[in-house]
Amino acid sequence: AFLGYYYFFNPSNKSYTTEEIMKKVNEKLVLNEIDEPIAYNKPENISSSYKKALAEKIIDVDITKLKSLNNSTVGWIQNDYLGINYPLVKGTNNSYYSNHDYLNGESTYGWIYVNSKNDFESINQNTVIYGSSDLNSQLFYSLKKVLQADFIKDINNQVIKLSTDKINSSWLVFSIYEIPNEEYYATTEFKDDEFEEFLDKIKERSVHDFKVNLDSSDKILTLSTNKDKDNRIIIHAKLINTDISIAENKDAEKGSATKEEEQAEIEKGAATKEEEQAEIEKETTNRKDDNQ
Numbered sequence: 001a002f003l004g005y006y007y008f009f010n011p012s013n014k015s016y017t018t019e020e021i022m023k024k025v026n027e028k029l030v031l032n033e034i035d036e037p038i039a040y041n042k043p044e045n046i047s048s049s050y051k052k053a054l055a056e057k058i059i060d061v062d063i064t065k066l067k068s069l070n071n072s073t074v075g076w077i078q079n080d081y082l083g084i085n086y087p088l089v090k091g092t093n094n095s096y097y098s099n100h101d102y103l104n105g106e107s108t109y110g111w112i113y114v115n116s117k118n119d120f121e122s123i124n125q126n127t128v129i130y131g132s133s134d135l136n137s138q139l140f141y142s143l144k145k146v147l148q149a150d151f152i153k154d155i156n157n158q159v160i161k162l163s164t165d166k167i168n169s170s171w172l173v174f175s176i177y178e179i180p181n182e183e184y185y186a187t188t189e190f191k192d193d194e195f196e197e198f199l200d201k202i203k204e205r206s207v208h209d210f211k212v213n214l215d216s217s218d219k220i221l222t223l224s225t226n227k228d229k230d231n232r233i234i235i236h237a238k239l240i241n242t243d244i245s246i247a248e249n250k251d252a253e254k255g256s257a258t259k260e261e262e263q264a265e266i267e268k269g270a271a272t273k274e275e276e277q278a279e280i281e282k283e284t285t286n287r288k289d290d291n292q
Contacts, residue, residue, distance in 0.1 A: 015105040016101055025069065025086075025102070028066055028068060028069060029062075029065070030065055031059055031062075034060055034168060035057055039240065040239045040241060041215070041219075041239070049155040050240075054240060058163075058170045058242075058243060059078055059163050060163055061075075061163040063164065070087075070102055070103065072091060074090045074114055076162070076163040076164075077129065078162075081145075081150075081156070082145060082151075088129065089114070090113060090115075090118070093116050094130070108134070109134050109139065112140065114127065115186060115188060118188055120164060123219045124219070125188070125190055125195055126198070126220045126222055128188065129223050131143075133225040140223065140225035144233060146235055160172075160173065168242065170240055171239055171240060172240045173236070174238055176206055177207050177234055179205070180230060181231065184201075185234050196215075199214045199220070202234075203236075205234075218239065220236055220239075221237045222234065222235070222237075223235040
């Protein structure tokens, strides 16, 4: 099914420039801003700069319209300071979109894609997004700017915005660093106390102390790009705002599941009564036959 979609949209396997792709994307793009987001896991005592980050509007993108260009579209990522404003894709593995562009053409630079292990229908403990830092790709080239003073001194530069089919959100950077190629930062599943240990380690790695507190109930966004063939630049951010209450959403899902269970019990009870009635009718018929 995937190959059929691929050849339908790009039968010649043509490679597009980022400008050509974004021209097509912008023709489909419907992006709105949400003024009053809901704070997630808000600390009791917050600084004025944290308040400033919370006041940032979040974005709402119609992902369905973008799926007409690529059915693997799962979201949109935006950071004005870094000039990042692109659709996100997710493949069945982490290799396809490392060498294919948004329109499925073969590409040296690939596209911005979500770790295939992440469930992008919900918010995982660590959501990982990859993109090329090559100048010609333009995609995550600007991530190199996070090591500059301008990025660090203004908290508004440190807010990353995401929009998906299910939820819109904003994230505040708390760690940036360079590291030799590894997979630890991209861990998506944790057991017992592993997540707290993970948070401590990635915060300690940061070249700057952003003074952002973390705990095990936080959700993390990780951006990863290549500095060169042997090293990577990593950014970690924590979820600070959404357009829905995650707790309320979970309660709603739980309530929906409970209603479904109750309905199933009702239907089971009705089926039992029908069986009992059938048995009564069968016994009545048998008695009539005996009397005859």
